[in-house]
Amino acid sequence: MSEPVMSETVIKETKRKNPWAEVFRRLKKNRLAMIGLFVVIVLAFTAIFADFIAPYTYEEQDLMAAFESPSATHWFGTDEFGRDIFSRIVYGSRISLQVGFVAVSFSILIGGFLGALAGYYGGWIDNVIMRFMDVLFSVPQLLLAISVAASLGPGLFNLMIAVGISSVPQYARLVRASVLSIREQEFIEAARSVGAKDLKIIFRHILPNCMAPIIVQGTLGVAFAILTAAGLSFIGLGIQPPIPEWGAMLSGGREYIRDHAYMTMFPGLAIMITILALNFLGDGLRDALDPKLKN
Numbered sequence: 001m002s003e004p005v006m007s008e009t010v011i012k013e014t015k016r017k018n019p020w021a022e023v024f025r026r027l028k029k030n031r032l033a034m035i036g037l038f039v040v041i042v043l044a045f046t047a048i049f050a051d052f053i054a055p056y057t058y059e060e061q062d063l064m065a066a067f068e069s070p071s072a073t074h075w076f077g078t079d080e081f082g083r084d085i086f087s088r089i090v091y092g093s094r095i096s097l098q099v100g101f102v103a104v105s106f107s108i109l110i111g112g113f114l115g116a117l118a119g120y121y122g123g124w125i126d127n128v129i130m131r132f133m134d135v136l137f138s139v140p141q142l143l144l145a146i147s148v149a150a151s152l153g154p155g156l157f158n159l160m161i162a163v164g165i166s167s168v169p170q171y172a173r174l175v176r177a178s179v180l181s182i183r184e185q186e187f188i189e190a191a192r193s194v195g196a197k198d199l200k201i202i203f204r205h206i207l208p209n210c211m212a213p214i215i216v217q218g219t220l221g222v223a224f225a226i227l228t229a230a231g232l233s234f235i236g237l238g239i240q241p242p243i244p245e246w247g248a249m250l251s252g253g254r255e256y257i258r259d260h261a262y263m264t265m266f267p268g269l270a271i272m273i274t275i276l277a278l279n280f281l282g283d284g285l286r287d288a289l290d291p292k293l294k295n
Helices: 004-015 021-027 029-047 085-121 123-137 141-152 156-182 186-195 198-236 246-256 262-288
Strands: none
Touching: 021 029, 021 085, 021 262, 029 085, 029 186, 029 262, 085 123, 085 156, 085 262, 123 141, 123 156, 141 186, 141 198, 156 198, 156 262, 198 246, 246 262
């Protein structure tokens, strides 16, 4: 009578767990990471439904209400053109998140592919790709983004390209290191033995096993991309008026910082909170995806 119970217990114990469910279970134990995740979800919700959340459009002007301090009518006050700063920050979340996620996706696609080729084939292919990455690495990342943005000109698309190109080398190195540790494992040899082509092995067997470090670096990379985009817009190489962008709003408000500090305070807080939340989430994901910390 006890055999069915024991066999059922063995089945339950040996039943394979969903690895991503395990990651989320460990992530939930990290309070700062969950706070970061909550803030990111709120920001994404704000960006998607900005038309319904913002009380005014981002370009609506009322010169009679220029430089109005924060009040019940204008929660974050108004700028020199009488535009509602809260509404502009809400709409600006679209730009910042769009630049962050698109630029990082571009970096992961290009850098990940180049790193996978370098790590899998080795030899002269590895030397050519990684020496080129070393050349890019020799230029500070922010300076490289400024150079690319200055060459392409201002604008949303050019801003995303500039930020994306500046991050390609770090993803190439990251993926290459992961591929070097995976390419000689037994399941890769088995795939080769049945005649699988190299690109199929790279995309179907190797890259999926590199996702953990890519996800962590990508989360932290979004924070840096948003910060870089804000910096480029601050010096006039990013988003152009009247489209709201947090860095450009900081740049526009610095002339009035003595008398109307709120014009720079609220965009600065938006950048700070977003970067902090993404860093909390990235650190939490790094711990949750670390196999040494399974508990």
